[in-house]
Amino acid sequence: xxALLSVHGVDVRISGRKILDGxxxxxxxxxLTGLIGxxxxxxxxxxxxxxxxxxxxxxxVRIDGRPRSRRGAAVGYVPQKFLLDPxxxxxxxxxxxxxxxxxxxxxxxxxxxxxxxxxxxxxxVDALRxxxxxxGSLSGGEQQRVLIAHAxxxxxxxxLLDEPLANLDISRGEEVVSLLARIAREQSIAVLISAHExxxxxPVMDRVIYMADGRAASGRTDEVVRxxxxxxxxxxxxxxxxxxxxxxxxxxxxxxxxxxxxxAVLPGPGHEHGAALEVGLDGVLGAAGEQPPRPEGKAxx
Amino acid sequence: xxxxxxxxxxxxxxxxxxxGNEAVHVALGVGAAVAIVAGVVGVFTVIRGQSxxxxxxxxxxxxxxxxxxxxxxxxxxxxxxxxxxxxxxxELIGVQRPRGRDLATGIVLGxxxxxxxxxxxxxxxxxxxxxxxxxxxxxxxxxxxSSTVPLVILIGxxxxxxxxxxxxxxxxxxxxxxxxxxxxxxxxxxxxxYLLALALTVALAAITIGTILSTALLVGPAxxxxxxxxxxxxxxxxxxxxxVAALWIGVVLAYDSDHWPPGGRLWPVSFFVxxxxxxxxxxxxLPVAIRERRERRAxxxxxxxxxxxx
Numbered sequence: 001x002x003a004l005l006s007v008h009g010v011d012v013r014i015s016g017r018k019i020l021d022g023x024x025x026x027x028x029x030x031x032l033t034g035l036i037g038x039x040x041x042x043x044x045x046x047x048x049x050x051x052x053x054x055x056x057x058x059x060x061v062r063i064d065g066r067p068r069s070r071r072g073a074a075v076g077y078v079p080q081k082f083l084l085d086p087x088x089x090x091x092x093x094x095x096x097x098x099x100x101x102x103x104x105x106x107x108x109x110x111x112x113x114x115x116x117x118x119x120x121x122x123x124x125v126d127a128l129r130x131x132x133x134x135x136g137s138l139s140g141g142e143q144q145r146v147l148i149a150h151a152x153x154x155x156x157x158x159x160l161l162d163e164p165l166a167n168l169d170i171s172r173g174e175e176v177v178s179l180l181a182r183i184a185r186e187q188s189i190a191v192l193i194s195a196h197e198x199x200x201x202x203p204v205m206d207r208v209i210y211m212a213d214g215r216a217a218s219g220r221t222d223e224v225v226r227x228x229x230x231x232x233x234x235x236x237x238x239x240x241x242x243x244x245x246x247x248x249x250x251x252x253x254x255x256x257x258x259x260x261x262x263x264a265v266l267p268g269p270g271h272e273h274g275a276a277l278e279v280g281l282d283g284v285l286g287a288a289g290e291q292p293p294r295p296e297g298k299a300x301x
Numbered sequence: 302x303x304x305x306x307x308x309x310x311x312x313x314x315x316x317x318x319x320x321g322n323e324a325v326h327v328a329l330g331v332g333a334a335v336a337i338v339a340g341v342v343g344v345f346t347v348i349r350g351q352s353x354x355x356x357x358x359x360x361x362x363x364x365x366x367x368x369x370x371x372x373x374x375x376x377x378x379x380x381x382x383x384x385x386x387x388x389x390x391x392e393l394i395g396v397q398r399p400r401g402r403d404l405a406t407g408i409v410l411g412x413x414x415x416x417x418x419x420x421x422x423x424x425x426x427x428x429x430x431x432x433x434x435x436x437x438x439x440x441x442x443x444x445x446x447s448s449t450v451p452l453v454i455l456i457g458x459x460x461x462x463x464x465x466x467x468x469x470x471x472x473x474x475x476x477x478x479x480x481x482x483x484x485x486x487x488x489x490x491x492x493x494x495y496l497l498a499l500a501l502t503v504a505l506a507a508i509t510i511g512t513i514l515s516t517a518l519l520v521g522p523a524x525x526x527x528x529x530x531x532x533x534x535x536x537x538x539x540x541x542x543x544x545v546a547a548l549w550i551g552v553v554l555a556y557d558s559d560h561w562p563p564g565g566r567l568w569p570v571s572f573f574v575x576x577x578x579x580x581x582x583x584x585x586x587l588p589v590a591i592r593e594r595r596e597r598r599a600x601x602x603x604x605x606x607x608x609x610x611x
Contacts, residue, residue: 013402051483084476089527089536095422095476102473103484105466134531150480 002065004029004157004190005050010059012045018214019045024237025209025218027190029157032118032181034201036143037211044080044196047160050192051077052066064157076151081160082145086136092146093131097119121149125179135167141172145179152183159183159191166201173200198225199246227252316557327373328442328552328570331453335505335542336518338457341464341537342502343544346497348475348533354391354496355516361413362512365504366437371388371427375542376437376450380504380512381456387413388500390397403509442552442570449508456501460555467491468526472533508570509548518544524584546575556557571576 003026012020016227020042027033037043047056049061052068061068063075076099090098096118101108108114122128125145130138135146144164149160161180165173177193181204197199199209208225209218210233217224217233224230225247227240238250319325346355365383366376387409395405424433436444445453464471474481474488482488499519506515526539549572558568 045444050486053482075483077480079477079479079483082477082479087527088476089344089533090476091531092533098469098473098476103467103481103486104469107465107468128386147480 003027003062004064005192006061006062007046007050008062010046010049010055012049012054012062012214013057013148014043014045020049021214023211023214023216025207025216027158027192027207029188029190030185031206032184032193032201032204033207034198035192035209035211036196036198036201036207037194038196041211042214042216043211046216047077047162050158050160051075072158076154076156076159078144078147078151078159078164079159083123083140084136086134086135088134091132092127092135092138093118093122093140095135095146096127096149096153099153099256101154107238117153118149119151122146124152124183125149137207141168141176146169146297147184148176148180152187155187157189159189161191161193163194163196165193165195165197170200177201177204183192198249202245202247225249314557315553316362316559319553319556322556323447324443324445325552325556327445327447327450329523329549331445331450332442332509332548332552333545333596334453334457335509336522336548337541338460338502339506339518340522340526340539340544342460342498342542343519344526344536345464345471346499346519347474349495349521349525351402351496351499352516352520353403354406355499355503355519357410357413358384358387358500359507359512359515360417362507363437364413364420364513365415366507366512367417367424367433370424370433370437371420374450375446375452376497377452377456377504377508381501381508383413384500384504388493388496393497395533436511437507438511438513439569439571440509440514442509442548443555443567445508450561453505453508456505458506460498460501460537463494471495475528510574514571514575517575517578518547521575521582522547525578525582528582528585530587543578543581547574547581550577 006026008021008024010020011018019032023042023046035043041171045054050063050068062151063123068076084095097108097114099121100114100117117143119128122131125148125150127142127145130142135143138146148159148161148164159180164176164180167240168176177200180191180193183189192209193201198210200222201208205221207219208221209216210224210230212230215233217229227238230240230249231237231252239250241248343355346352361383362380365379365381365386368383369376369379372379390409390412391402391405394408395401406437419580421434421437435441470481470486470491473484473492474486474491478488481491503515503519503592506518522540522543523536525543529539530536548570551570554573555567555570559565561568
């Protein structure tokens, strides 16, 4: 597998503050990767780096083997949920059409080929039903589908989604996540999704990038979501608990000296360490192939 | 008015001499050209929420126009020079923050109004008449000299060319500057080019209906058009149509007003134009209101927010 997105040793400093600190990871085609972290962890900056909107202090970013300045239309982007202006004179279909070549100068003339491509994309995100509606009049979830189609219609190799699950209810969130996983597989593109919370992504995620304080730990989910790896990332002892197939990362009671001791016995991301953790992760991995976990008391609409 | 004229229905609408009058020809021609440009550019003004910048160019035009009057050059040239300088100043001051744009507009607007006050005062004391101020502020479409027409066409064509050239990236950055930037659109440069088109359009509107009312022609027809259609090109077409209709009906009514009280004087065209644009905006809300009322009576199967054909 050759990496579609390869980020290597990236540092970003903004007015003297280190926002990203030695971030490295790779993601490949057909993979869905979750970018998990709380507010201020550096997720948005990392997206800006990949999109070429943020200068690097150190390191390199390559997209599909090329430097990001020559990425062309290789990256699709769905920004953090925002509502389009209700007065915007545009049907959902028109916004998807604009995704084909909206960055080019001039006017696009309608053609059968364009129309067919837009139709295909609307179908792929299950948005044909409201394709003729004014896009600003759609619900948040519907607008998001249209924006995903807008981002995908130009056939990018890499799709970035900034917090697509924020403000969606649980069942809508599940729909979007499984839709994205399907798109990643079928179109063999790399999908990178940022989120506060890891659980909604667990059933479909191939890899995870966990961020805290500008640093990142990445790898397969079972390699990263472990007490030892996350404790090192946070610089503070945390426990990873498994509850009915969901993961809880909680600040542990351990002190700084505990952490030092903990680190001393760990030779890095291995598979044979921490029996208790593996029990937890078995549960997690077991959930991956089954029904997505659904928190109790929140039935789908 | 002679008897045989008042017998023909057309004579009730078009007062005698309307079709033979050269000033009327120029007014109709310039009015149509300006309304078309204002319709096309105005749709983006409304989508982008830049009505305030449009209004500012009207006030900057007051300074430019009265300055031109003092120098003895044509008012259109004054509006154009003033507005282009204004656009440059806004762009220079405008910082890349969401609220920076309004801030820059406000600062330039304030400075321009001060300058306009001084220039208007100077024109009044040097000419001992308020004619210049009336012309600049409220326009006089019947006084446009036919020698101005080529310049109007040229500037109008430049505005349309700018919008056609940057159409797609402008639309994309109006939907979301964030998505556009991620696609590699130079959002700031596109915005600056649009600001230039906006500045030129307001200059054109100012010679027809005056600097104070120029925004009405820019924003009014576009706002009405956006309520009537959900397609951007069609909104431009409708806005241009509403603008042309308003100007032409305004010219006809103003020409007729010679016979209205107090008599012997033409009412200002600008008044009619703005009144018609206002009516068009109010009427454009009717289809939506009627549709909503019908939907409330008989709830449709489809959710109401999916909207109807436009």
